[in-house]
Amino acid sequence: MHKLIIFDFDGTLADTWNSINKCMQWTFRDHELECYEEMLLYDLIGTPLVEMIEILSKGKGDAEQITETYRKYYTKEGHELTRLFKGSIEAVQGLHEKGYKLAVLSNKSEPGVQRAVKRTGLSPYIQDVFGEREGRLGKPSPDSFLMDIYPRFGIEPADCLMVGDAIPDLAYAQACGMPSCWASFGFGPEKECLSYKPSYIINDISELTDIL
Structure with missing residues (x-):
């Protein structure tokens, strides 16, 4: 039982698709990274965040710094978009x-x-x-x-x-x-x-x- x-x-x-996607888009914009394919992000949801970002960014940039930017967006805007x-x-x-x-x-x-x-x-x-x-x-x-x-x-x-x-x-x-x-x-x-x-x-x- x-x-x-x-x-x-x-x-x-x-x-949480809208909140995750929007926050990731803003994060990639801030770090001047090439935009990812949305279906790739969709398939990666549930993966640990740093690992997800390393894949989406194709290893470009500092994954830890990118992750921190994403978390700052998600703390405010991301939570507001979550349903x-x-x-x-x-x-x-x-x-x-x-x-x-x-x-x-x-x-x-x-x-x-x-x-x-x-x-x-x-x-x-x-x-x-x-x-x-x-x-x-x-x-x-x-x-x-x-x-x-x-x-x-x-x-x-x-x-x-x-x-x-x-x-x-x-x-x-x-x-x-x-x-x-x-x-x-x-x-x-x-x-x-x-x-x-x-x-x-x-x-x-x-x-x-x-x-x-």
């Missing part, structure tokens, strides 16, 4: 009322995703929020489960469920030994995501309360 539900944020609970998917609040509230422990795990910076969860009104139902920070690897590495989530909740991987839309989410679940739920309405490519054999597939976030 699932006791802890771990949600990804971008493309799972929130529609939850219709039904996200209701789904999270419903699971909370059923007694599930709920967490958010993102490859965004930890302060950034914590602000996003608070700003979008999810905080009352989420027990903890984890993101990218120094000292551990992001998804798909199991570091966050071993170093943060298991010590915080004390729940074994088999009793958890990772809900996410992209390859890093499903690969993370596999690396941790936990079941997964693929949110097909997000950013992840269908063929590659299905290759991870998720335990559940949802086409709308509202379906989650029906299967749990």
Whole structure:
């Protein structure tokens, strides 16, 4: 039985395409970098940010400095453009009322995703929020489960469920030994995501309360 539900944020609970793309465009403009292909960015969402920027910039410029510029834009303009998917609040509230422990795990910076969860009104139902920070690897590495989530909740991987839309989410679940739920309405490519054999597939976030 699932006791802890771990949600990804971008493309799972929130529609962040506009915010990510706009902030990345402004960042590339400021650093005088050649514009990237939008579909490449779309496919990379969920990848750790520095790695994403290295790929988009084709190794040009200082990836760490470019990342800092992006984060400055996202802290203000990006959060203002972020919108939850219709039904996200209701789904999270419903699971909370059923007694599930709920967490958010993102490859965004930890302060950034914590602000996003608070700003979008999810905080009352989420027990903890984890993101990218120094000292551990992001998804798909199991570091966050071993170093943060298991010590915080004390729940074994088999009793958890990772809900996410992209390859890093499903690969993370596999690396941790936990079941997964693929949110097909997000950013992840269908063929590659299905290759991870998720335990559940949802086409709308509202379906989650029906299967749990």
